Amino acid sequence: MISIGQSAVLPFLRLKATTSFKPLVMVFLGLGLLLSAELSRYFTLPDQQFSALWPPAGIFLASLLILGWRCLWVLIPVMLVWSLFLQQAHWFFALSFVTGLTLGSSVAALLIQRLGRTPLKKLTFKFLMALYVKGAVLGSGLVSLFGALGFWVSEVGYSGFAFHDIWLVYWGFEALGVVLFTPLAVLALLKGKRYLIKVWIDFKRPELLIWLMVSTGAALLTLLLETSGHNIYATVLAYTFFPLLCWLVMTARIETSVLIIPVFAGFFVAFSLLGWGGLQVIEDIQGLVRLLLQIAAMVVMAQLIASINTERGKLILLFKRQARIDYLTGLDNERELNRELQQLLDPKEGSLRQQAVTPWLIYIDVLDFEEIGDLIGFEGGHGLEQQIARQLRTLREPDEQIARLGPGRYALTLGKRTGIEIELLLAATYQALNDQEFTSGRQTTRIRVSIGAIPMDGELDTPARYLSAAHQASLLGRQSQERIYLARESRPLVEGRQRLTEKFESxxxxxxxxxxxxxxxxxxxxxxxxxxxxxxxxxxxxxxxxxxxxxxxxxxxxxxxxxxxxxxxxxxxxxxxxxxxxxxxxxxxxxxxxxxxxxxxxxxxxxxxxxxxxxxxxxxxxxxxxxxxxxxxxxxxxxxxxxxxxxxxxxxxxxxxxxxxxxxxxxxxxxxxxxxxxxxxxxxxxxxxxxxxxxxxxxxxxxxxxxxxxxxxxxxxxxxxxxxxxxxxxxxxxxxxxxxxxxxxxxxxxxxxxxxx
The missing domain is CATH 3.20.20.450 (EAL domain)
Structure with missing residues (x-):
């Protein structure tokens, strides 16, 4: 028997759990494993011991990846009970089968975890490749070696088959189970009921509802063509389900994709075993192996498309974030500030002049920032900007915006504040930022700032003009001892700036x-x-x-x-x-x-x-x-x-x-x-x-x-x-x-x- 207390012997004892141990999770895990093993017996030929779809392979590996070695206290007894009592299997086969499943899944989990050197948090293309090589090839190979040995020794009906034939067939079905069900089990164990909620929300999207209607219609039409004697058309239509699957994984969330792919495989196997939809009936083990290869190719391709599409979606979100977030400080950038200001100016949002409380735009300028950068260096300048960003975050309300406009230049949009509150905020901002000491390496400098504030009073028509007015206010602030300038109107500043620009051009x-x-x-x-x-x-x-x-x-x-x-x-x-x-x-x-x-x-x-x-x-x-x-x-x-x-x-x-x-x-x-x-x-x-x-x-x-x-x-x-x-x-x-x-x-x-x- 296997002793799961011998940490020096079994590699899975060094597996890192991604989630905490919860008894209720273990109960559901045991029930799910037992139910999936029993259901798998419906996806095979009569009087055959090989299941075309074998969920326990994926559940075992996913449980070790997410829950660590402690899950074996549940997994091993459940599989022994199922094989000995529900399947009436030979005791030697049951022990060999469970031993192989335990060792192979543990080795695969250990190798996969070493790939990332951190607990698994999400499905990635890199994880899928590790799953195929270390799970489906190496881990399943070890599982099938023990299982095939027990099968070959204990099953009299298969004595005419060579051991390597049994091993390879066993290996194929075990590997398909790992590839097909591990991603689903990983996400289910990681997210729990949140997983089902995300799938439910995903299916409310119009794109997936359309896909569901098209797929259901194609399935019914396939059956109708077969029953009406048009088997050729039914067969052609049946093979269009793979493009439909690709459509799904390119549209759906990864949570939905890893659920639909096994469901799709289950329907395809069921149709093949029953000869529905114009598909050729599977009658022997050779036909079952051919079916396995077809499904494996479709599943791997669909999973890779889903993973690549997910990575692509993340990159798009990253690019969108970079388009509006300043990379250095994490504040909004000038593009995002302009977008927010444009929304305030949008007539659909109501005239600024009609608002009960006038929004304000604050411009903060760190004086002599270029010279400070020369003194404290490139990294020191970055550290200074990050420090200022942290200080500014503490001064604003959650619904107020802070943006970095460039080196040493920041802007705040303030709403729902009275004139007195604006004056107090300007004084607090000036006190927090001005004359503070900043040290980088061996260099120390003192920061001087100039602050300008203007009301967004509806007198100007573009974000650029409001920013220009706020900048002009900060320039006027330099002329006062406290370097704060609070303008009561925005237009005179812009007009003054325009006149100054015209004089400069002249x-x-x-x-x-x-x-x-x-x-x-x-x-x-x-x-x-x-x-x-x-x-x-x-x-x-x-x-x-x-x-x-x-x-x-x-x-x-x-x-x-x-x-x-x-x-x-x-x-x-x-x-x-x-x-x-x-x-x-x-x-x-x-x-x-x-x-x-x-x-x-x-x-x-x-x-x-x-x-x-x-x-x-x-x-x-x-x-x-x-x-x-x-x-x-x-x-x-x-x-x-x-x-x-x-x-x-x-x-x-x-x-x-x-x-x-x-x-x-x-x-x-x-x-x-x-x-x-x-x-x-x-x-x-x-x-x-x-x-x-x-x-x-x-x-x-x-x-x-x-x-x-x-x-x-x-x-x-x-x-x-x-x-x-x-x-x-x-x-x-x-x-x-x-x-x-x-x-x-x-x-x-x-x-x-x-x-x-």
Whole structure:
């Protein structure tokens, strides 16, 4: 007898159970095994011991795969009882038959489980191939070896047959049972009653109802043709059931396919044994073997089609998911966000203006994300995005959408929230994300975000326009201390963005068309008389109709669209060329000031560019001063300090513009090397009447003097201020009280007239 306590001997003791042990499952398993074994006796020839359909082969293997070795406490006794008492089999055959079924199924289950190295969870093409090779060939071969031996020894009626003939026939029917019933038993044991529910739901689909009606009609028509004497037509029609089976497995769920395939095989065997439907009657064991081969070929083909179709369906679902889900964070992507926004805009859903609570669109932008990525690396950037995604998920309601629009850019759609709730959410989001520390490897950085929020108020007609408005709100948010901008209307943002875009396009056309103009504004020395000219280069743009536009009309567009570096290069190149082309201008120049944007101070090649332009033009470096605005955004403070040092090494001077207006005024003096401070006009306009402004200007001059820096007062609007500025210690004055900006050529022409007067 077999002892199922000897783990060192039997390999199935190392089988992993996929589901937990449940006594009720074991009861149903035993009853199902007994019933299937008994029913199999109806699918054979009279006085034959071989069953054309043998479900216990598949049930044994599936039970070991899903339940593990403990199921043998039920399977072995049930099969012994059935063979000894219900079938009145010889005791030696019963023992050989059950031993072979146990060992062969255990070996096959162990080999199949080792294939995936994890408990079986679903039917796949890979599993089917393992089932055919390791179950139907290897496992069934071992089962049939024991069974054929018992059969050959104990069954006197088969003594005339060679042992290998019995073994091969036994092997064939056992293998068919494994192939036909293992997938069905696996899914039934895995899913229980949920399996039947899924099959029931599947058959409610119109496609399967049509298939069922067509198949039933074909079966009835086959029988009708046979009874009316048209056997040839009945036979032809009977063989059309295989295409019908293929139609089914390409349409149905895998749960339905593995159930219908054995049912189909059962009907085909029954029709063949009874000679129905014009099929040739099976009369001997040779005919039964031919039937086995036909069914095996059809079953394997149908199972493979079903498995491939299932895998195809999963791939399609995966592709659909990838089309709407961001691969990195698991959030929705921009395509899915646009689809959801379009549904909100759909007139069928009702006008947004008529909704009781207005939906909101939130745009979150991680500032300087590209530079952060350079610091923490590719994997670090991915980790940061995933962390932000997790944080955003905790802030939204289940029915609210979060999408990743691109590196460091996110959007949220919020509904059923009041204005106060939106403000609280924005504050909570900003607090959660902004200024948090993120570490990747040895690199640590702090995150800064800008948040914009707009109402989806029905004023715009496309998702793209709402996203553009939300993005514009986040850009406006950068200008505030908390970097949050809550818009009450959406249309003004889009219209403002449109105007900005139009100005940018006009600016891009102005460069090749030479419509950018250099202006100069004089800078007067007020502590001592100067014999040469000092001035600041200012930029103007001429519109196509000849109108002269001030910087406020085009520079904000250049800053927004990242065009300031090109503008700075144009001004530097053309200013130096103008001075070099007019030696008398160059001779009269003491100091020419040129503004640098934050984009230029973040460009590692700036110093090399300026050095090249100085060399090409031949303009002495000491005549050039570059002005850095304190309020300008500097992305990399260390690089900016390096650039300023390089510029001073070239021989040019560097001035800090708008001094006193930023939050880090004196920190700039400590971090960067300057030659001059330009005191912002906010301290100059009311200087004559404001004691505070006078104190601020005096203190600035004292600090500058102690550092060896000169000072320039900006926005000097009247000559009456010059005396007070001189008294406070200011070195230079600039403003309308000194001279208005004018074209560079006119500036020097006026100077020439003054000298000749």
């Amino acid at each position: 600016l891009k056309r102005a460069l090749p068309e030479n419509r950018l103009l250099l202006y100069a504004q004089p800078i007067a020395s007020i502590q001592k008389e100067a014999t040469e000219l000092s001035f600041e280069i200012l930029l103007r743009m001429q519109s196509p109709d000849g109108e002269i536009l001030p910087p406020v009309e085009f520079l904000p567009a250049a800053e927004t669209f990242g065009f300031m570096l090109e503008i700075d290069h144009w001004v530097i190149r053309n200013t130096l060329q103008a001075l070099a082309s007019n030696p008398e201008w160059l001779a009269r120049t003491a100091k020419c000031g040129i503004n640098l944007s934050g984009a230029s101070l973040s460009s590692p090649d700036l110093a090399n560019f300026i050095a090249d332009q100085l060399e090409v033009s031949g303009v002495p470096a000491k005549k050039i001063s570059f002005e850095v605005t304190e309020t300008e955004t500097i992305r990399d403070a260390r690089l900016a300090a390096q650039i300023i040092t390089q510029l001073r090494e070239l021989g040019v001077s560097v001035a800090l513009d708008d001094f006193g207006t930023g939050l880090a005024t004196f920190d700039y003096l400590r971090s960067y090397e300057f030659d001059c401070l330009k005191i912002d006009g906010v301290f100059i306009r009311n200087l004559e009447t404001s004691k505070v402004d006078q104190s601020m200007v005096r203190a600035t001059c004292e600090v500058a003097k102690s550092l060896g820096l000169e000072t320039i007062a900006e926005f000097v609007e009247g000559s009456s201020l010059i005396g007070m500025l001189t008294e406070l210690g200011v070195n230079y004055a600039q403003g309308y009280g000194v001279g208005r900006p004018q074209p560079l050529g006119d500036f020097f022409a006026e100077d020439k007239r003054r000298l000749q007067a």
